[in-house]
Amino acid sequence: MKKQFCIWLSLLAVLALAACTNNASITPRTLSAAQDSAAQLLRLDYVSSTDNSARQYFVYLPAGYQQNSSKKWPVMLFLHGNGERGNGLDELDYTLIHGPLYEAWVQKRDLPFIIVVPQLQMFDMGKLPYIANRSPADIPKRLTDGVPPRPQMFASAKPITPAAAVNDMSTVPPLLPDGWERAEQDVLAMLQNVQANYNTDASRLYLTGISYGGFGSWFMASKHPQLFAAVAPVVGWGHPDLMAPIAKAKTPLWVFAAGRDSAINKDYFYPGIETLRQLGHSNVRFSMLEQAEHDAWRQVYAGDDLYSWLLAQQKPVADVAVTVFDQVHVLPMDSNQVLRNQRVLVQGDRIVAVGSAAKLAVPQGATVIDGAGRYLMPGLAEMHGHVPPLADFSGTPARYLDDVLTLYLAGGVTTVRGMLGHDKQLLLKDDIASGKRLGPTLYLAGPSFNQHTVTSTEQARERVRQHKQQGWDLLKIHPGLSLEHYQAIADEAKQQGIDFAGHVPEDVGIEQAILLGSRTIDHLDGYMAALGGFDKELTAADMAPLIALTKSNNIAVVPTQALWETIIGASDATQLQRYDELKYMPARVIAGWQRYVQQPGGAYYSGDTAALHAQNRQRLLRALNDADVTILMGTDAPQLYSVPGLSLRRELPKMAAAGMSNYDILRSGTVLVGEYFADKDHFGQVKAGQRADLLLVEGNPLDNLSVLYQPAGVMVRGQWLSRATLDSKLAEIAAARLAENQQ
Template identity: 40%
Template sequence: MKNFFFTLFISLLSGAFVTLTAQELVSNGQREIVFKSVNVIPMDQERVIENQTVVVKNGRITALGDDAKVKFNKDALVINAKGKYLTPGWAEIHAHVPPIDDIEPMKEVLILYLVNGITTIRGMLGHPKHLELRSKINSGAILGPHFYTTGPSFNGQTVKNAERGAEMVREQKAAGYDYLKLHPGLTKETFPAIAKTAHEVGIPFVGHVSFNVGVWRAIDAKYSTIDHMDGFVEALTPGIDTLVEQETGLFGSWIGARAETTLIPKLMEGLRKNNIRVVATQALAERWLSPLPAEEYTDDPEMKYMKPEQVQGWTNTKNTYLSNPNFSKVGAEKLIQIRRKLIYECQKNGVELLLGSDAPQIFNVPGFSIHHEMKYMVDAGLTPYQTLRTGTVNVASYLNKTDSGTIKTGNVSDLVLLSGNPLKDINQTRNIEGVMIGTNWLSKDYLANELKKLEKK
């Protein structure tokens, strides 16, 4: 099943694409943008600062304070935000952008992320065209979240020997990718060559942990992030060395009931000591690997932004999982519970979690799936504040962006305006009144109009 995962990758989001011009954006330029009478969630600690005025100009927060004290230009765009909540924009650290030669369909995915308040993404299946996309986003030629990209996949098909693995690392570093993406199929011979060369040339490696490598070697090799918590269940399963990969299933789906929770402290210690971040992508597991039927998700409102054949493909994949002879309802429920416990234990033990959901993937629509991910993290035992940190403060720390992740004077103006307080109810992240990305204010009406263009049915 793991080999199936990296061949599944992504079904490309083609079809109609979004064309954006400066004229369609509200206040795309030098003008001050003012959020008046807003409740600020600064994310420096768990608190709300009420009735504030926040002034933004040239992509930066230039002033923040009590309504009566903050001055701004008379020609500023003033947004009446009374009763609303301003939070830093979120990140999707396991995102996908179509890995194709045509840059135009990529814009559609970028808009899906932006309308959901996601102002930073890490693309997890790279393509040479993504380097051009990153450059055009940075220059302002294309509207989109800040974009970090891995290179093309390292897996059992692309890396046949250690020499080729090392060569691919050097090629991707020279090309300018931000990260290396590891997929299943690497071996005890190819993986060390990849890891050693990556450390030598200074490019982080992220993603899956191949079954024949195992999480302990991955930890010792100092992955930058382990995504999907791949290899965790296997590491908690006594006798794993007597099993072959086909017996364990995707992310340990067939052996979740055998995981020993007494082994979790050792796993957490290894991750923490080696400063390895974890991207849980729990939305992928909860929606694909849970015992719930496909019909539980096919009528979700966001499915209208995917082609019907894409949703049908996801349904077929889900049904294939449910009909596998190794599947059992009890086993699937235990898998979800052990994954939730692992998320909670990461938070409890100082293993830094980064927000990521993996979309487009089984019933995960780009942008929308990050709200499911946050809800699942709260279900796992995190507070809403701790959950919000995984997509703001933790990501800023990971990316070494000292001017991001919190709301304060001088920081970048990547912001989301919400109608309700997400510290009280994490579902309020869905109630978006507008998104600020750089110098661009995307109002609620603008976002609704863009979403309307993206409907597939």
């Protein structure tokens, strides 16, 4: 499941009823009578983020909406079932057949909600018989004769509670089927458009769905737990793995299941409901309609009970701070463009709106950051970084860990892929995510896989299983592994659903590393060894086969050029020791770096051939980029003269010298990283629904990358760090280092 968290409750109620966002254009098409007091059904246009297709969705405006211009209306998002998928155009009417929109528009029920109804794409489901055999021509008949008589009221006046109904965890439900999570960004954009352009009550946004849409309701509630005031999945179970965010947010739930459901096993509902109970979530209603079949939604939506319960649920909207970047030029990073004079709204840890400053209102009470003449872009990523252990180690100062985290942020780095796990490092990750500790978002590799930690194929497999169970995000590969052990790691990693990445062991070789599925090839050393790049000038013909293999297997590359020039002896040792950023590092660390460059001899040091080696690395990076291989930003900090965050000022010029455009370089640390971690969260772009990791700079980095090195401010997960704050933190670190050195 794609993981993402989104909050935009309090601010969207006060947005102006004006412009559309750049996520979707709104073109109202009124299908109702022309009276102001009549209910209206609008078709709104948008372009899907999944396939760039032009589509539409329904928005129902209740009777009296036009007359009551000052009234704020509750919003209900309805997700349909599998049989109502379609092209979002002439097939959109299938979504009228069931649910609250059927009640409000077809049955003319006076439901006091703005109802938002998207249509899910086919996503290879079009061959199912009940979809393949339908016809839009049948829709009018199905809306009238095709729907059996409906009960006047919902039958169960006394819902079953979790405590009374749930004690069975023996039936483990399958994961939710593929579907609504793929339309997540589209649905979020629709809600943004509706809440920005219509009179909506931000405290009363409700979610309900049937069958497949019931699954989608659980998914959206789990991924965006602070978004909805209440959620009502109907004949769609929720997997236990989705429950923790819902329980933490205490989202009110009313869950409906059918006792005679031939499509969905009613026992699948109990583990999820029981999990909620065990997590302490008490505001849950669970109604098992024993005599109902899969179409139990007819009962649920025909009566008044559900609607009355929803309207009684109201979410506080003043508890999450709102920040506005005003009059700022935006680099959205979904394309090579600049959006001029924009207003970007952030609530909690999410971007909730991006639009013209002339049309997007500033919510009352929001913190406004002046962006006039400045540029706003996504925060950068360090895709081969290191984070010290929680405890003091190797004689470094006790505060060193927090200093490293701060240095990353000061350099504009808001995401770090940590490439060597240590004891308790997962606790650090959780502390940062929960706000207990300030730092970039961490995605962590576990402890090293090498010839010392892996001595048999079974041990290799067991170690993979352990790392997966412990919660590491990926496996770190170091040199020294045999091909047999590497193959076992790769095979077990695939079975366990965990990535592996890092170095290319000599016995494995670059071709096997690529074919066996290393998610990234780090440092380029595997290529150089295979191509003989230490002692001859590499040609395009030399590099082409390996580059083609890399591209065809969708393997990404993390070059770490600046560091590697130091490792191989191609850097000027005197110049290295003049780096101003060294004042932020402990003296013991710098002393170790100095010893290396003064007395080199490591496994990778190439002596007299260092210059040729460095030139070949640049040729290889150019060729990889020209072939459109995914390049990811990384510096291997903190290592030899690569100071966390600040090392980008050394790495980015190397990338530019290899022929990468400024846009390509920026992509390597933003949108491409977001795509890499798409199963974890949504970030790397400036658009609604993305994690609020942002970098405010004084000029356009598409023209001049150096503006990144002294940002006007950094936002990490919605927390703003101004230039003054960053300078203060840097001064504190420098003073601490100076004091340590004088002891």
